[in-house]
Amino acid sequence: MVAVKETVEQVKQLDVDQYKYGFSTELEVEKAPKGLSEDIVRFISMKKGEPSWMLDWRLDAFRRWKTMDEPQWARVHYPKIDFNDSYYYAAPKKNAAPKTLDDVDPAILETYKKLGIPLREQELLAGVQTSKIAVDAVFDSVSVVTTFKEELKKAGVIFCSISEAIKDHPDLVKKYLGSVVPVTDNYYATLNCAVFTDGSFVYIPEGTRCPMELSTYFRINEKNTGQFERTLIIAEKGSYVSYLEGCTAPQRDENQLHAAVVELVALDDAEIKYSTVQNWYPGDADGKGGIYNFVTKRGDCRGANSKISWTQVETGSAITWKYPSCILRGDNSRGEFYSIAVSNGYQQVDSGTKMIHLGKNTSSRIISKGISAGHSQNTYRGQVSAHRKATNARNFTNCDSLLIGETCGAHTVPYLESKNASAVFEHEATTSKISEDQLFYCRQRGLSAEEATALIVNGFVKDVLQQLPMEFAVEAQKLISISLEGSVG
Amino acid sequence: MSNIAPLKTEAEQALIAQGSGIAPDRKAAFERFLESGLPHRRVEAYHYTDLRALLKNAPPPAKAGGKVSVTSPLADIDADIITIVDGHYEASLSSTPPKGVTVKMVTTLADDGSAQKSVLSSDPVIALNAAFSDSALDIAIDAKTELVKPLIIRLVTTAAHASYPRVRITVGDHAKAFIVESHEGGVAGSLIDSVLEVRMGDHVVFDHLRLNVVDHAATVLTSFGGAMGKESLCRSHNFIVGGALSRHQIFFRFEGEQSKAEISSASLLNKKQHADSTLVVDHAVPECQSREFFAHVLDDESTGVFQGKIIVRPGAQQTDGKMMSRAIVLEDGATMNNKPELEIFADDVACGHGATVGALDEDLLFYLRARGLPKTEAEALMLQAFVGEALESIEHDGIRDVLEALAEQWLKARSA
Numbered sequence: 001m002v003a004v005k006e007t008v009e010q011v012k013q014l015d016v017d018q019y020k021y022g023f024s025t026e027l028e029v030e031k032a033p034k035g036l037s038e039d040i041v042r043f044i045s046m047k048k049g050e051p052s053w054m055l056d057w058r059l060d061a062f063r064r065w066k067t068m069d070e071p072q073w074a075r076v077h078y079p080k081i082d083f084n085d086s087y088y089y090a091a092p093k094k095n096a097a098p099k100t101l102d103d104v105d106p107a108i109l110e111t112y113k114k115l116g117i118p119l120r121e122q123e124l125l126a127g128v129q130t131s132k133i134a135v136d137a138v139f140d141s142v143s144v145v146t147t148f149k150e151e152l153k154k155a156g157v158i159f160c161s162i163s164e165a166i167k168d169h170p171d172l173v174k175k176y177l178g179s180v181v182p183v184t185d186n187y188y189a190t191l192n193c194a195v196f197t198d199g200s201f202v203y204i205p206e207g208t209r210c211p212m213e214l215s216t217y218f219r220i221n222e223k224n225t226g227q228f229e230r231t232l233i234i235a236e237k238g239s240y241v242s243y244l245e246g247c248t249a250p251q252r253d254e255n256q257l258h259a260a261v262v263e264l265v266a267l268d269d270a271e272i273k274y275s276t277v278q279n280w281y282p283g284d285a286d287g288k289g290g291i292y293n294f295v296t297k298r299g300d301c302r303g304a305n306s307k308i309s310w311t312q313v314e315t316g317s318a319i320t321w322k323y324p325s326c327i328l329r330g331d332n333s334r335g336e337f338y339s340i341a342v343s344n345g346y347q348q349v350d351s352g353t354k355m356i357h358l359g360k361n362t363s364s365r366i367i368s369k370g371i372s373a374g375h376s377q378n379t380y381r382g383q384v385s386a387h388r389k390a391t392n393a394r395n396f397t398n399c400d401s402l403l404i405g406e407t408c409g410a411h412t413v414p415y416l417e418s419k420n421a422s423a424v425f426e427h428e429a430t431t432s433k434i435s436e437d438q439l440f441y442c443r444q445r446g447l448s449a450e451e452a453t454a455l456i457v458n459g460f461v462k463d464v465l466q467q468l469p470m471e472f473a474v475e476a477q478k479l480i481s482i483s484l485e486g487s488v489g
Numbered sequence: 490m491s492n493i494a495p496l497k498t499e500a501e502q503a504l505i506a507q508g509s510g511i512a513p514d515r516k517a518a519f520e521r522f523l524e525s526g527l528p529h530r531r532v533e534a535y536h537y538t539d540l541r542a543l544l545k546n547a548p549p550p551a552k553a554g555g556k557v558s559v560t561s562p563l564a565d566i567d568a569d570i571i572t573i574v575d576g577h578y579e580a581s582l583s584s585t586p587p588k589g590v591t592v593k594m595v596t597t598l599a600d601d602g603s604a605q606k607s608v609l610s611s612d613p614v615i616a617l618n619a620a621f622s623d624s625a626l627d628i629a630i631d632a633k634t635e636l637v638k639p640l641i642i643r644l645v646t647t648a649a650h651a652s653y654p655r656v657r658i659t660v661g662d663h664a665k666a667f668i669v670e671s672h673e674g675g676v677a678g679s680l681i682d683s684v685l686e687v688r689m690g691d692h693v694v695f696d697h698l699r700l701n702v703v704d705h706a707a708t709v710l711t712s713f714g715g716a717m718g719k720e721s722l723c724r725s726h727n728f729i730v731g732g733a734l735s736r737h738q739i740f741f742r743f744e745g746e747q748s749k750a751e752i753s754s755a756s757l758l759n760k761k762q763h764a765d766s767t768l769v770v771d772h773a774v775p776e777c778q779s780r781e782f783f784a785h786v787l788d789d790e791s792t793g794v795f796q797g798k799i800i801v802r803p804g805a806q807q808t809d810g811k812m813m814s815r816a817i818v819l820e821d822g823a824t825m826n827n828k829p830e831l832e833i834f835a836d837d838v839a840c841g842h843g844a845t846v847g848a849l850d851e852d853l854l855f856y857l858r859a860r861g862l863p864k865t866e867a868e869a870l871m872l873q874a875f876v877g878e879a880l881e882s883i884e885h886d887g888i889r890d891v892l893e894a895l896a897e898q899w900l901k902a903r904s905a
Contacts, residue, residue, distance in 0.1 A: 073533060388821060403836035406803065416827035416844055421818045424847035431833050431840045 021248035021279065025111045025221050032089035034224070038062060041194050044089050048163045048197070051170065061183045061193030068187050074350040075379045075411060076319045078255070078292065086257060088195045090222040092139055111139075111219065134159055136200045136216045138229055146200075148212065155211050157241075158203040162230050165201035172203055176234055180263035180300045180327070188259040188294040188321075192228045196261070199229035204239040204270070213469055218247040218260075220280070220291070226257040233263070235270035237303065242273040244472055248316070251281050253289045255318060260295045268303030268330065273311070275468055276324075277476050280316035287346025287375070290318025297324035301333035304359075309336040311467045313476040314351060323381065325354035328362035328393075335364040338464040342480055343376035343408070352382035352413075357393035357423065368399040369461045371480075372408035383415040386423035393423040401431040402460055500540075500547040501527050504617070507549055511620060518619035525613045534612070537794040537826040538765040543734050544708065548650045548678055550621050551575035555647030557582065559674045562702055562895060566887050568639045568669070571626070575645070576652030576681075578626055582643075589634030589664075595657075596624045609686060609714040609740055618684045618712070622653035632661030632690065639667040639696075639885055642685075646707060649678035656683075662690035662718070667885055671700045675707025675731070682710045691718035691745055696725075696884055702895070703731040705760065712738045719745025726883055727754035728892050729764050730899055736765040736794075743770075743777040743805075753782045755879035755892075757899045758791035758823075765794035770810065772801045775835075778809040784879040785816040786872055787823035788903060797842070798830040805835050812842040817849060817875060819868075865904035872900055 032043050041062050045055040070081075134148035136159065152159050158169065166173050183193050200216045220227045235241055247258075258280060264272050274297075283290025293316075299308035310324040326335030337353040355364035364384065372378040378401065386393040401410035412429045434456050442452035458465075461480065465473050497505065504527075508519045527544060528535035554574030571592065572582035578594055586592045609615050630636070644654055660666060670685055681703075689695050695717075703709055709732045717723055727737050741750060756764045770779045785793035799810040816825040829842040849871050857867035876896045883889040 401831075401833070403833065403838075406806075406836050408836070409832070409834045411833060412829075412831040412842070414827075414829060414844070416846055417824070418816070418818055418826075418846040419821070419824045421821050421823065421848050423818070425827075425845060426847075427827070427829070427842075427844040429829075429831060429842050431831055431838060433836045433838075 021281070025107050029090050029092055029222055031087050031222070034087055035084045036086070036088060036195070040088050044195060044197060047089060047091075048166070050166055053174070054166055057178075057183070058194050061190050062195075064184050065187070065190040065194055068184075068190060070187050074321050074381070075377060076321060076348040076350050078319055081257065081292070083191075085224070087222065087225045088228070089197055090225045111221070134212055134214050136161060136214075138198055138200070138216060138218045139221060151211070156205040156208055157210050158201065159214055160201055162196075162199040162201045162232060165232070169201070169203070172234065173201070173232070176232055176263065176265055180265060180298050181261050181296050186296060189261050189296040192230060192259050192261045192296070196228045196230040199231045199260070201231075202233040202241060202243065204235045204241045206236040207238045208236070209239065210241040213242050213244055215244040215246070218245070220256055220258065224254065224256070226259065229260045231260070231262040233272055233274070234265045235267065235272050237267045238269040240271045242469055243275070244469060245274070245276045246279070248279050248281070251284070251289065255290060255292050257292050258294070262295070262297040262324075264299035264308055266299065266301050266303060266306035266308050266333075269305045270303060271307040271309075272299060273309045274299070274324070275472055276312040277472055277479060278312065278314045278316055278320070279479055282316045282345060282347050283318040285345055287318070290347075291316065292319045293317035293322060295322040297322065298327065299325065299335070300327045301330050301335060303333070304330040305332045306330050307334040307336075309338070309467070310353065311338040311464065312340070313464075313468070313479060314339065314341040314349060315479045318347060320347075320349040320351050322351045323353055325356065326364060327356045327358065328364065329358045331359040332361045333359055334362065337364075337366045337368070338467040339368045340371070340461045340464045340476070340480065341369070341378055341380075342371045343378045344374040345376060346374070347376040349377070350379040350381055352380045354383040355385070355395060357384075357386040357390040357395070359390065361392045362390060363394040366395070366397040366399070367463050369464055370399070370401040370410055371404065371457065371460070372401065372410045373404040375407045377409045377411070379411040379413060380429075381413045383417070384425055384427070385415075385417035386420045386425070388419045390420050391422050393420060395425045397425075397427040399429045400460065401429075402457070403431065403433050498527060498541050500544045503547040507547070508620060515620045518616050521611065521616040522613050522620055528613050534767065534796070537796070537828070538736055538763065540614075543763065546678065548680055551577070551648065551650040551652050553577055554579050557645050557647060557674070559645060561641070561643055561671055561673055562891055563641055563669065563671060563700070563888065566639065566641070566891065568641045570641050570643060571628075572643045572645065573626065573654050575647055575650065576622065576654045578624070587636060587638070589631040590636070590640070591629045593627050594624050595627050609684065609712060612712065612738065614682055614710050614736070614738070615684055615712050618653045618655060618682045621651070621682075622655040622684075625655040625657055628656065628658045630658065630660045630664045630666050633663045634661065635665040636667065639669055639888065641669040641671055643671050643673060644681065644683060646674040646676070646679045646681055646703065649676050651680040651682070654681070654683045656685045658685070658687045660687065660689045660693050660695055663692045664690070665694040667696040669698045669700065669888070670711070672703050672709050672711065672731070675703035675709070677704070677706035680708045680710070684712045684714070686714040687716070689715065689717040689721050689723060691720060693718065693721040693723075695721070695723045697723070698726045698728065698883065698888065699737055700892075701729045701731045701735055701737070705731060705762065706733050707731070708733060709735040711736070712740070715739070715741045715750075716744050717742070717748050717750070719747055721745065721748045722750075723748070724751045724882060724884065726880070727766060728880075728895070729754070729756040729758070730895060732762065732764065734763050736767065738767040739769065741768070741770045743772050743774050746774050746776045749778045751780045751882055753879045753882055754784065755876045755896070756785045756793055757876065757896060758786065758793055759788040759903065761790050763792040763794075765796070767794075768797040770797075770799050772799070772805045772808045772810065775805050776807040777805070779811070781812040782879055783814045784876055785825060786819065786876065787816065787825055788819045790820070790822040792824045792826070794826045796828045796830070798832060799840055799842070801833045801835050801838050801840060803834040806837040808835065808838040808840065810838070810840040814844045815875070816846045817872065818846060819848070869900040869904055873897065
C-alpha cells in the first residue's frame, strides 16, 4: 500500500535527535562522591538535614536492597547497570533554600522557561488563561521552587517538596510514607527508599477541593546522575486534587537512571487525578544514550467511595518500566488507567497497570493505546485481580496497539485473576496497522497521506487524550506528533 | 535471600534418585530437567501452576503395563485403537493399523537430531518426559491417505506410578486424519507426563482431541507439539473433566503459508481440581490464520488457568489471529487465572484477544426461571450452551455427542 510505505520510509529516516529538550544547562553543582554505599545514604540524609528516624529508614532500605536481585521479567533488554558508576546527589549550588523566585539561579529559571514551564506566578495571572497551576520544580536531586504556596495555604492545602515535608510535617510523612509502596516492594523502589533526594508532597485536607492544578516538573541536568524522586499525595475525606507531572533530560551518550516512587492515598469519598507526560530523553537514532526509567507508582483507594485515576502519555526514555496501579481497598472505590505509549527509534517500553480489587463493589477501567514505530518494542503488561471478598468487582480493559513499520514490535501481556464468583472482568486487545480503508477514505477527501495518518493516530489515542487536563492535552498532542515525526503531519 | 539455592522438594528428590544411572542417550534431557528443577511460580510459564508446590511426590516409572479395567467413554465409536498402558504399548488391546498407516516402536529417541527440529520448547516437563520415556511410538500416515475412522490412542494409567509416553506422528501431504488422545484411569498418586508431537505436511487436514477423564485424584501433564506445512488445516480440541492436577500445553507452529489452525478447549472443574491450559501459537510464516477458543466452568474450590500466547514473527505479514478465553466462576472459592498474550513483530496483521471472567448472566437466568425452570436446571442449560461453543467445531458427530454427554453428566452431578 503506497501511503503506508511512504509513511514507513519517513519513519525510518526519522531523526530521533529531534528531541527538543536535549539541551543542558551550565551550572555550578554540588555532588555527592560517585558511587553507592551507606556513606552516600548518610550523606544524602545529612544534606537534607533529616531527622534520625528518616536516616534509619533509609539505611534499613539500603541494607535490604543489597540482598535483592534486579527483576528480569520485563520485556526490556539493557546491559547490566553499574550502580556504583553514578552520582546519587547533585544540587545546584546556589540553592540555599530560595525564599522567592528572585533567589533562584537565573540559569535554572531560563531552563524552565526554555522548557515552557511557567514558574512566574504573575505570568499566569496576566495571561488569558483562566486556570492556574502551582508548580514544584525539581532540578536534578532537589526541589528548586514551589509556586503559589501562599494561596494554597489559605485553602489548607500543603504543597511542598518532600524534604520540607519531612521537616515540617513529620507526622503525616511517618504515617503515610511507604504505606502504599512498602520499602521492600521491588528492587528499584527499595533503592529509591535509600537514596531519594526530593520530590513533591501534597496534602489536601478534609472536604477541600484543591483550588488549582498542582504540577511537578522534573529535570535531570547533570551528567552521570541518577534521579530518585519520591512523591506522596494524601487526599483526606471528601477532597479532590488534580496533579500533573512532566519530565525531560538533556541529550547525553550515556544512559541515566531514573527510579521514582509515587504513592497516592485517597480516603473516604476522595478523588485523586494524576496525569503524567513523560518525555525523558529517549536516546539517539542508533539507540545510544537515553534515560532508564524504572518507576513504581501506586495509589491506594483506602476509603469508601474513593477514586484514583492515572493518565499517562509516555513518549520518552530509552527504557520504560512503569506500572501505575490502584489498590481498591475501600468499598465502592474506583480505579482508572488511561495510557498512550509511543515508542520510536530503539526505545523499549514495558508499561501497564495493576488493579487489585479488595473491597466490595469496586470497579476499574483500563484504556491503553500503544503506538510502535522504528525499531522499538512496546509492551502492555497489566494485572487485574479480584480477591475472595471483592464481591461485585468490575473491570473493563481495552488495549489497542498500532504498528508503523516492519521492524517494530507490539506486545500485550494481561493477567486476569478472579477469586470471586460475582466479579466480572472483560478484556479485549487488538493489534493492527492503520487500515487501508481509513487512509483511502481520508485521502479521497483531499488529505495528504501524512495528514491522513495524523488524523487516524489522533483518533486512535483520543479516548486517552480526553482524560488529560486541558493544559496537558495540548502538550501531549504535540509530543505525539514530534515522537512520530515523519509519519504524522 | 534469593541467592540461596532452593531446597529440593520431596518430588524433586525422588526424581533425582530415579535418574541416577540413567541411560546415556537420555542423560542430556535429564540434565536439562535438573538445571531448572520442578518449575515454580517465579517461572513465568508456570506462574499459576507451581509444580514445586502442587506435585507432592513423583512415583517411580511403571516397569510394565497393568491390567486395564476402565472402559473408554469413546468405546462405542467406530475407530482404530492404539492402547498404551502405564506408558507401555499394549499390542493385544490395539487394532491393526489401517492402510497407509505404519506404527512402530522406537527405543532410541532422545537427541537424535530431531530435537532441534522439534517445535516442543525447552520445557522442564517435556525434558522430564524425554529423560524417562523408555520408548516412543512412531505413527506415520502416508501422503494422500484419508483415514475414514478416527484413530484413538488410549493412554490408560492403572496404578500409583509414573508413566512417560511419547507419541510422534507424521502426516504426509494431502492426508486427512482424526487422532484422539484419551487419558483414562488413574488413581491417587499416579502421574502421567505425555508428549504428542505431530508434523504435518502440505495440504493436510488434521483433527486432534485430547480428552482427560482420569480419576479426580490423578496428575496429568500433557504436551502437544504441532508443526504444519502450507495450505493445511488443523483443529485441536481439549476436553477436561478429570485429574486433581492437570496441565495441557500446546506448542503450535505454522511453517507453511496459508494454513489455518482452530484450537478449542472446554474445562469443567469442581472440588479442588486444578487445570491449566497453556498455549503458544507461533506464526512463523505469512498469511496464516489461527482461532483459539477456551472455555472454563469452575465450581467449588477449583482453579482454572489459561495462558495463551500468539507470536507473530518478523515478516509473518497478513497474519490473522484471534484468541478468546471465557470463564464462568460459580462459587467464591473457585479461582480463574487468565493470561492471553500477544507478541507481534510484523505490522500488517490483524490480531486480537479477548478474555472474560464472571458469573452466569443474571438476566438470562431470571428469564429461564421466570419460565418455570428450577435454578439448577436453568444454570445447567446455560452452562451447556456455554461449553457447547467450544465443542461445536469438532468434526466427528459421534465424538462430539460423547463429549456433550460427558458435559451433561458433569452438570447433572452438580445439581444432584
